[in-house]
Amino acid sequence: MSIKAENRLHFGVPIFEASLPALESRREELVTTLLQMRDTDSQGIARSNQRGWHSQDALHKSEEPILKWLTDQIYQLGSQLIRHSEGLPADSSILLGSLWANVNDFGAWNAPHAHLPCEWSGVLYIDVNEDPQEKENGIAPGDLMFFDPVPVGAPYRKSSTVSYTPKNGTLFLFPGYLMHMVAPHYDDKPRISMAFNFRLGDVLNSFAR
Numbered sequence: 001m002s003i004k005a006e007n008r009l010h011f012g013v014p015i016f017e018a019s020l021p022a023l024e025s026r027r028e029e030l031v032t033t034l035l036q037m038r039d040t041d042s043q044g045i046a047r048s049n050q051r052g053w054h055s056q057d058a059l060h061k062s063e064e065p066i067l068k069w070l071t072d073q074i075y076q077l078g079s080q081l082i083r084h085s086e087g088l089p090a091d092s093s094i095l096l097g098s099l100w101a102n103v104n105d106f107g108a109w110n111a112p113h114a115h116l117p118c119e120w121s122g123v124l125y126i127d128v129n130e131d132p133q134e135k136e137n138g139i140a141p142g143d144l145m146f147f148d149p150v151p152v153g154a155p156y157r158k159s160s161t162v163s164y165t166p167k168n169g170t171l172f173l174f175p176g177y178l179m180h181m182v183a184p185h186y187d188d189k190p191r192i193s194m195a196f197n198f199r200l201g202d203v204l205n206s207f208a209r
């Protein structure tokens with residue numbers, strides 16, 4: 001897979017932004033599948049989600065063809081970026097450890113959190129408001145916000161947060177230690193994203209037993 005990605009490198013931390021153009025033709029099918037999934041498992045699970053729905057976190061093991069396809073797309077893109085960032089050989093072991101869906105209705109948000117001990121984490125936007133009208137002090141509803149791990153701000157460093165307004169088909173990949181949150185979403189149409197964690201096989205195998 002040939003990919004185009006930008007390394008945003010905020011706070012000296014790699015934050016990759018890439019796009020998955022193949023998603024567009026299958027987006028509608030995916031939205032239908034995920035909303036049906038929410039209907040059958042309306043409780044979901046509780047993580048950083050506040051009022052939002054968080055699916056079970058092993059969707060990478062689903063037999064649903066659209067989810068198998070998406071898992072493969074995320075794995076190809078994510079593993080290539082991780083190998084590039086860490087200078088790992090092509091045969092290094094990279095595992096997709098979890099994959100889940102987030103559906104945020106009006107007023108839902110995700111509290112600040114990190115994804116340790118997973119080495120790399122990410123998000124892929126499936127159905128979001130790409131052009132929110134309201135923006136307060138540089139932050140729009142539904143923005144993804146990252147926090148500087150050394151949040152001292154001025155005069156030592158730049159602003160201690162950075163926020164991104166999501167676009168459908170955009171994928172962000174970042175180290176699992178990086179704190180982030182999702183700003184409240186104020187739209188009647190649900191905001192749908194997929195999130196995932198990667199593990200490095202070589203790290204997993206290096207623990208003393």
Ligand SMILES: [Fe+2]
Pocket residue numbers: 048113114115180195
């Ligand atoms: Fe997260």
